[in-house]
Amino acid sequence: MYALPPAPPPPPRRQMLIGTAIASVGVCTLIGGMLAVYIRLRESVRDAGESWVPEGVTIPEVPSNVMLISFFVLVLFAQWAVYATRRGDRVHIGLSLGLVGIVGLAIINAQAYVYNQLALPAADSTYATMFYAVTGTMTALVIIGLVFTAITAFRLLGGRESDKEIVAAHALYWYVLAAVFSALWLIVYVSK
Numbered sequence: 454m455y456a457l458p459p460a461p462p463p464p465p466r467r468q469m470l471i472g473t474a475i476a477s478v479g480v481c482t483l484i485g486g487m488l489a490v491y492i493r494l495r496e497s498v499r500d501a502g503e504s505w506v507p508e509g510v511t512i513p514e515v516p517s518n519v520m521l522i523s524f525f526v527l528v529l530f531a532q533w534a535v536y537a538t539r540r541g542d543r544v545h546i547g548l549s550l551g552l553v554g555i556v557g558l559a560i561i562n563a564q565a566y567v568y569n570q571l572a573l574p575a576a577d578s579t580y581a582t583m584f585y586a587v588t589g590t591m592t593a594l595v596i597i598g599l600v601f602t603a604i605t606a607f608r609l610l611g612g613r614e615s616d617k618e619i620v621a622a623h624a625l626y627w628y629v630l631a632a633v634f635s636a637l638w639l640i641v642y643v644s645k
Contacts, residue, residue, distance in 0.1 A: 473622035477629035
């Protein structure tokens, strides 16, 4: 009697990567909508002949530029984690994910410095409300990214070096945050 060969194994489902991609689309929509409202309010205030940024308020440009540069360094480290995972290099996985965490904390620190130097009450003007809403949401997304980094590190360094999907999803999330922050940086910090 002739037997059929066994069926091929089912393809990987990639649930983590698909879920992260859907969440990343949500992040783009959230920040994009907030930036659209920011631009709309800025233009309506300027059309009324008033100044959008209250007098005496200056946003420190160096920390905002450092945040932008840090995002590009961060995605480089996130991609390094993907590379190290494909090679099975446990030491470089830990090093790259640790550096992602450190740079993420540096981004939050730079944003806290901007808030400290701004010294503007949130309810003082429409500008202050929108500035804190947009940048605060971005800071919350970076904190979520740091939690994602910690979970990724615990999974990979805890014995699942072959779990390449979570590292790819982790890198995707940081890539999306870098792109979203680039738009935020241009609209909120540069064009004011």
